[in-house]
Amino acid sequence: MGHGAVGIMNFEAIEAKRRSELAVWLNSLLPQLNLSSEASEEELREKLIDGSVLCCILNKMSPEKIHYGPRSIHGFLSAMQEIGLPVFEVSDLEQGSMSLVVESLLALKDYFGSDTREHDSLPRRRWKFPEAEVGERMDGFSGEHASTSGQDAMMPGEEKKNFKDSKFHSVLRSPVMSEPSTALLHHVGHKFHEVFQLKQGRYSDLPAAKLSEMMKSTSLDNAPTQSLLSVVNGILDESIDRKNGEIPHRVACLLRKVVQEIERRISTQAEHIRNQSNIIKAREEKYQSRIRVLETLATGTSEETQIVMSQIKRIKSEKTIMEEKKKLGDEDIVRLLKEKENKDLIITGLKQQIETANKSYEQQCLQLETESKEERMRLEDRIKELENLLSESRKRSEELEEFSKSKVQKWNEKEDIYKNFVNFQLESLRDLRKASVSVKTDVAKAQQNWSEEFTMLGVKLKELADAAANYHAVLAENRKLFNEVQELKGNIRVYCRVRPFLAGQIAKQTTIDYIGENGELLVINPSKQGKDNHRMFKFNKVFAPSASQEEVFHDTQPLIRSVLDGFNVCIFAYGQTGSGKTYTMTGPNASSKKDWGVNYRALNDLFDISQKRKNSFTYEITVQMVEIYNEQVRDLLKTDGSQRRLGIWATSQPNGLAVPDASIYPVQSTSDVLDLMHIGQMNRAVGATALNERSSRSHSVLTVHVRGVDLESGAALRGCLNLVDLAGSERVDRSEATGDRLKEAQHINKSLSALGDVIFALAQKSSHVPYRNSKLTQILQSSLGGQAKTLMFVQLNPDVESYSETVSTLKFAERVSGVELGAARSNKEGKDVRELIEQVASLKDTIARKEEEIERLHLLKDLKTLSLSANGEKRGSNSSRHASSSPGRPPGSPFQHRRRLSSGTTTGLTAKLASDHDNFPTVISILSLVLSNRWMIQGLKRKYCVSNSSLKRT
Numbered sequence: 024m025g026h027g028a029v030g031i032m033n034f035e036a037i038e039a040k041r042r043s044e045l046a047v048w049l050n051s052l053l054p055q056l057n058l059s060s061e062a063s064e065e066e067l068r069e070k071l072i073d074g075s076v077l078c079c080i081l082n083k084m085s086p087e088k089i090h091y092g093p094r095s096i097h098g099f100l101s102a103m104q105e106i107g108l109p110v111f112e113v114s115d116l117e118q119g120s121m122s123l124v125v126e127s128l129l130a131l132k133d134y135f136g137s138d139t140r141e142h143d144s145l146p147r148r149r150w151k152f153p154e155a156e157v158g159e160r161m162d163g164f165s166g167e168h169a170s171t172s173g174q175d176a177m178m179p180g181e182e183k184k185n186f187k188d189s190k191f192h193s194v195l196r197s198p199v200m201s202e203p204s205t206a207l208l209h210h211v212g213h214k215f216h217e218v219f220q221l222k223q224g225r226y227s228d229l230p231a232a233k234l235s236e237m238m239k240s241t242s243l244d245n246a247p248t249q250s251l252l253s254v255v256n257g258i259l260d261e262s263i264d265r266k267n268g269e270i271p272h273r274v275a276c277l278l279r280k281v282v283q284e285i286e287r288r289i290s291t292q293a294e295h296i297r298n299q300s301n302i303i304k305a306r307e308e309k310y311q312s313r314i315r316v317l318e319t320l321a322t323g324t325s326e327e328t329q330i331v332m333s334q335i336k337r338i339k340s341e342k343t344i345m346e347e348k349k350k351l352g353d354e355d356i357v358r359l360l361k362e363k364e365n366k367d368l369i370i371t372g373l374k375q376q377i378e379t380a381n382k383s384y385e386q387q388c389l390q391l392e393t394e395s396k397e398e399r400m401r402l403e404d405r406i407k408e409l410e411n412l413l414s415e416s417r418k419r420s421e422e423l424e425e426f427s428k429s430k431v432q433k434w435n436e437k438e439d440i441y442k443n444f445v446n447f448q449l450e451s452l453r454d455l456r457k458a459s460v461s462v463k464t465d466v467a468k469a470q471q472n473w474s475e476e477f478t479m480l481g482v483k484l485k486e487l488a489d490a491a492a493n494y495h496a497v498l499a500e501n502r503k504l505f506n507e508v509q510e511l512k513g514n515i516r517v518y519c520r521v522r523p524f525l526a527g528q529i530a531k532q533t534t535i536d537y538i539g540e541n542g543e544l545l546v547i548n549p550s551k552q553g554k555d556n557h558r559m560f561k562f563n564k565v566f567a568p569s570a571s572q573e574e575v576f577h578d579t580q581p582l583i584r585s586v587l588d589g590f591n592v593c594i595f596a597y598g599q600t601g602s603g604k605t606y607t608m609t610g611p612n613a614s615s616k617k618d619w620g621v622n623y624r625a626l627n628d629l630f631d632i633s634q635k636r637k638n639s640f641t642y643e644i645t646v647q648m649v650e651i652y653n654e655q656v657r658d659l660l661k662t663d664g665s666q667r668r669l670g671i672w673a674t675s676q677p678n679g680l681a682v683p684d685a686s687i688y689p690v691q692s693t694s695d696v697l698d699l700m701h702i703g704q705m706n707r708a709v710g711a712t713a714l715n716e717r718s719s720r721s722h723s724v725l726t727v728h729v730r731g732v733d734l735e736s737g738a739a740l741r742g743c744l745n746l747v748d749l750a751g752s753e754r755v756d757r758s759e760a761t762g763d764r765l766k767e768a769q770h771i772n773k774s775l776s777a778l779g780d781v782i783f784a785l786a787q788k789s790s791h792v793p794y795r796n797s798k799l800t801q802i803l804q805s806s807l808g809g810q811a812k813t814l815m816f817v818q819l820n821p822d823v824e825s826y827s828e829t830v831s832t833l834k835f836a837e838r839v840s841g842v843e844l845g846a847a848r849s850n851k852e853g854k855d856v857r858e859l860i861e862q863v864a865s866l867k868d869t870i871a872r873k874e875e876e877i878e879r880l881h882l883l884k885d886l887k888t889l890s891l892s893a894n895g896e897k898r899g900s901n902s903s904r905h906a907s908s909s910p911g912r913p914p915g916s917p918f919q920h921r922r923r924l925s926s927g928t929t930t931g932l933t934a935k936l937a938s939d940h941d942n943f944p945t946v947i948s949i950l951s952l953v954l955s956n957r958w959m960i961q962g963l964k965r966k967y968c969v970s971n972s973s974l975k976r977t
């Protein structure tokens with residue numbers, strides 16, 4: 024705790040003590056007040072604020088002041104001022120510090136002495152006079168200060184004199200001056216003596232009763248000491264004057280009494296002086312403590328300074344009082360004052376010290392105030408800074424707290440995760456250890472088993488390697504078996520399809536009486552009665568009118584796969600005009616997949632299968648499309664619109680390119696095929712006939728060439744698929760054609776007859792197959808030979824009116840279905856073989872061209888003969904060669920026998936070649952005749968020798 028704080032505490036304690044002292048005094052004066060000895064300033068203020076208590080006190084102490092009014096604070100203050108006691112301001116009592124009020128009242132208390140009872144009586148005894156005496160003796164004294172209630176007896180002369188002196192009036196009020204001074208006493212004593220002499224004469228002369236009365240009365244008590252001494256001296260003088268020197272007893276008693284009174288007074292004075300001395304000592308101590316307090320407060324606050332200033336004020340007033348008291352002391356008091364002079368000096372010194380301390384204190388206060396202001400400002404700034412820092416640090420701490428909380432939470436979470444992870448890892452490690460032990464055991468066991476199995480596996484692997492080596496052989500075997508199955512079914516297969524009645528033909532009668540599941544077909548002629556009106560046929564399959572395009576193709580599909588295996592396949596539709604050939608082969612609407620005919624579906628299938636086999640084979644698929652119209656071959660895929668007549672190979676070509684000049688397009692998808700076939704359809708010649716207004720009068724041949732390469736062996740397979748939509752097979756007379764239409768019909772019939780001739784030549788295993796009798800058979804040569812697979816769709820019109828055509832068609836089909844072509848062969852090509860085949864093909868091409876020339880020459884020759892000769896013999900010979908018909912066949916029937924070119928001479932090499940290429944000897948002989956270029960013939964022979972030997976090797 025600092026000096027200032029200690030000082031304040033001390034000061035407050037002193038103030039409280041002083042208030043307590045005042046309260047005790049006030050209670051003793053006015054018990055009805057009932058003030059607490061620990062009364063606070065406010066309680067004290069409450070009691071004193073109306074002024075009545077103050078006036079009561081004053082009245083109690085000095086009853087003559089009653090006229091100031093019981094409630095007048097100003098009156099009280101005026102009285103105090105008049106007395107010379109320290110006063111306070113009214114505002115102090117109302118709301119200011121009560122310390123000044125306390126000081127003032129305590130000064131009043133001190134003024135009247137510490138013992139209230141003593142002072143209560145003393146002044147009364149001293150100040151109050153009988154009213155008559157007062158009135159008598161207070162002539163000329165201001166009535167305002169006159170006492171009206173004094174009762175005690177005093178020396179009238181003395182009192183009057185005293186009361187006439189205002190200063191004396193004040194002195195009388197001092198408790199210190201309760202006894203008169205020496206001079207005063209002498210004066211008073213003298214008067215007393217006079218009084219005694221005047222009133223009572225000589226003491227000795229006084230009667231005993233009078234003396235006794237004097238002795239008994241209290242007049243001595245009130246007589247001044249000087250008077251008493253004068254009385255004593257008078258008695259003594261009187262006794263000296265007497266001759267006997269005897270002092271009468273009663274005088275002696277009076278003397279004794281006076282002496283006793285004087286002694287009493289002296290002892291009382293001494294006692295009083297001692298008391299005063301004690302009081303002064305106490306006050307000195309009080310001042311000392313106040314000085315210490317002030318010293319302590321020198322470093323205190325302005326408030327403390329204010330309090331100290333009030334203390335100083337009080338001390339000053341007390342000092343003034345003390346100084347006044349000093350002036351008014353009697354001899355003892357003078358002596359006492361002398362003794363106290365030193366004290367005064369000390370007090371003066373103290374005062375000076377206090378003033379000095381006060382000044383230094385004020386300076387210090389000022390300095391301290393300035394410093395405190397600066398310090399306050401600095402501290403305020405600092406406080407602001409600190410507050411800012413505090414708020415910032417609070418924010419930061421909050422943030423940090425938040426951050427640390429989240430961090431802690433995260434770390435806790437992580438810790439948990441790591442703990443779990445570590446536990447899991449440890450657990451896993453334990454498991455792994457266990458597992459590793461068991462695994463080691465297992466591994467040992469497995470090693471043993473493995474070595475055993477390894478041995479076994481080696482054996483099995485060997486078996487597997489052997490099996491793998493045979494895999495391709497097995498695949499080839501599979502294909503072979505598949506094709507053998509096809510062969511067992513017959514190499515020329517005939518499917519019969521009956522067209523439904525068209526819209527508007529519902530009411531017509533049908534010739535189809537029965538269709539069996541195993542290919543039986545019963546046709547009847549409703550217009551005929553009897554045994555011959557019906558006929559039963561049997562084919563590989565008969566499709567009823569209700570059969571869908573998909574069903575029809577389903578049974579065709581196996582042949583398509585054969586093409587990818589390197590077989591030549593020919594599918595053609597045969598039937599009268601309007602019987603549904605185009606419908607079956609192409610379909611009514613290419614845009615609708617459901618309506619697709621065999622052509623689209625076959626090609627689509629080819630792509631599908633080739634795609635499935637892409638890991639073992641790569642396929643190249645190319646397409647040609649030609650038509651044969653009036654025995655002229657036209658390219659249907661020409662996009663320039665030109666209808667150039669194309670040449671064809673004279674003999675069957677192993678590569679399937681029967682028409683080398685025709686456009687050939689590679690196709691990779693069904694859409695390519697659709698586009699090409701659309702072009703073909705547009706280019707196809709279409710003519711109107713009585714039977715079918717959109718009847719096609721030409722054969723259309725769509726040739727699909729497939730070349731596949733085995734990715735493993737590099738071996739190539741070459742297959743050819745001919746899809747033929749033949750022209751109508753009806754008789755010329757029924758089509759009612761004339762002119763160009765007749766000519767078209769004749770060409771159609773001729774080509775169909777040639778087709779029949781080829782098929783039946785093949786059926787009879789004839790050494791010569793007349794392929795060259797028509798363009799159609801020439802083109803289809805590679806697909807109609809013994810190495811190919813052939814499928815014929817026999818299309819029937821169920822209309823009764825077409826009965827005879829139907830029967831004719833069915834008969835043709837029946838004979839075709841009976842043909843056995845022998846085993847089909849795949850066109851496998853080795854590298855050397857391929858080259859040789861190409862050479863052979865080239866040679867064959869050359870030969871074919873020569874053959875064409877020869878034939879043209881023959882024709883020219885025939886025409887010349889016909890035109891020049893009127894000889895029927897020769898014409899008959901010609902006609903028998905060209906138009907001889909088989910017995911029972913209708914004119915234009917495909918079963919007409921055609922002229923067969925003579926085989927000519929066969930020699931060693933040519934005879935051998937002839938077994939494979941039947942036309943070769945003829946070619947050789949014709950070439951020998953037409954071309955006399957021997958070297959050419961020899962060259963050809965040489966080439967064929969080489970080719971033949973190579974083929975044999977293969």
Ligand SMILES: Nc1ncnc2c1ncn2[C@@H]1O[C@H](COP(=O)(O)OP(=O)(O)OP(=O)(O)O)[C@@H](O)[C@H]1O
Pocket residue numbers: 521522523525568598599600601602603604605606607611715717718719720749750751818
């Ligand atoms: N199976 C069938 N279902 C429904 N309609 C068919 C069927 N077969 C043929 N037709 C219809 O019969 C008509 C003649 O068919 P298509 O043109 O195919 O005969 P065609 O034999 O090709 O004639 P042409 O010899 O004149 O070319 C066509 O309108 C065709 O749509």
